[in-house]
Amino acid sequence: xxxxxxxxxxxxxxxxxxxxxxxxxxxxxxxxxxxxxxxxxxxxxxxxxxxxxxxxxxxxxxxxxxxxxxxxxxxxxxxxxxxxxxxxxxxxxxxxxxxxxxxxxxxxxxxxx
Amino acid sequence: xxxxxxxxxxxxxxxxxxxxxxxxxxxxxxxxxxxxxxxxxxxxxxxxxxxxxxxxxxxxxxxxxxxxxxxxxxxxxxxxxxxxxxxxxxxxxxxxxxxxxxxxxxxxxxxxx
Numbered sequence: 001x002x003x004x005x006x007x008x009x010x011x012x013x014x015x016x017x018x019x020x021x022x023x024x025x026x027x028x029x030x031x032x033x034x035x036x037x038x039x040x041x042x043x044x045x046x047x048x049x050x051x052x053x054x055x056x057x058x059x060x061x062x063x064x065x066x067x068x069x070x071x072x073x074x075x076x077x078x079x080x081x082x083x084x085x086x087x088x089x090x091x092x093x094x095x096x097x098x099x100x101x102x103x104x105x106x107x108x109x110x111x112x113x
Numbered sequence: 114x115x116x117x118x119x120x121x122x123x124x125x126x127x128x129x130x131x132x133x134x135x136x137x138x139x140x141x142x143x144x145x146x147x148x149x150x151x152x153x154x155x156x157x158x159x160x161x162x163x164x165x166x167x168x169x170x171x172x173x174x175x176x177x178x179x180x181x182x183x184x185x186x187x188x189x190x191x192x193x194x195x196x197x198x199x200x201x202x203x204x205x206x207x208x209x210x211x212x213x214x215x216x217x218x219x220x221x222x223x224x225x226x
Contacts, residue, residue, distance in 0.1 A: 004156070031212055040122065042202060042218040043157070050212075090156055096212045101147060104156030 002027045004105040006091050012111045019078040021108050023091030031094040032074035033102065034058075034066060036087040043090065049074055050096075081112045116140055117205050119217030126224050132190040134220045136203035139184065143205040147214070148177065148188050151200045160201070161188070164209070193224045 007022035025032065031050050035043040035058075045058030047066040055066050063085060067075040074093075078085055088109050092102040118137045126132045136146075147162035163170045163177045163186065170177045176189040190197055203217040 035216075040218055042119070043214075043216040045213070045215075048213070092156070094211055096208075096210045100211065101159035101162070102211045102214065104158065106154065106156050 002093065002103040004091055004093050004103050006105040006108050008108050009106065010109050012113060013081050014113055015082055017081045019081045019110070021076040021089055021110070023074045023076070023105055024072050025093035025103070026072065027093065027095065028071060029093040029095045030071070031096050032068065033092040033094070034074065034076045035090045035092065036060070037090055037107070038087050046076065083112050086110060086112045116215045117203060117217045119203050119220060121220060122218070123221045124223070126193045126222065128193065128195060128224055128226050130193050132193045132197065132222055132224070134188045134201055134203070135185065136187065136217050137185045138205050140205070140207065141184070142207045144209050145206040145211065146177070146179065146186050147204050147211060149202045149204060151202065157202060195224045195226060198222055198224050
């Protein structure tokens with residue numbers, strides 16, 4: 001079974017802080033994704049990566065950056081956290097070559113005070 | 114701009130009834146349409162998916178109906194059970210795979226006894 005692990009289930013930070021959300025997958029997947037989930041808005045793609053050190057902007061990249069130094073790890077960075085970034089953040093990985101579904105972690109609920 | 118419109122936002126169905134969730138899209142380049150199921154505290158997980166070369170796909174109690182001309186697809190849950198209570202997301206992709214999914218806004222389903 002594919003396992004996607006997000007380092008924190010709950011996180012509380014203050015406005016202006018630099019925040020790191022970590023995601024690790026154990027299946028050697030090339031593609032990894034960061035989404036945010038908000039009530040009534042569904043899942044919106046922030047950034048994705050199709051290989052180490054490669055990244056592409058998703059639909060809502062403003063205020064975020066990402067890092068992928070190793071294949072199994074994909075980090076989401078909030079450069080200067082703001083209250084409108086309070087949300088549930090979901091990480092996913094995918095082996096696109098095998099026509100498999102995206103496998104999601106259980107999410108990090110981030111509150112910015 | 115919502116590329117995949119999902120309705121209803123919430124749904125209450127009695128045990129044994131049929132749950133129906135609808136999605137509509139505009140982008141005719143979409144060629145892969147999965148449904149994801151999410152339980153509280155968990156990440157979404159693939160439930161069932163369809164490609165536009167077929168009009169219906171059934172897996173157990175779950176059926177996707179696809180209408181290419183109307184640009185609509187729907188999820189039918191037959192004999193709904195309390196264990197089906199979850200949030201359901203439709204999604205679409207232009208890559209023929211689960212890469213770069215555009216998600217609907219989600220439907221919270223509650224199945225009552």
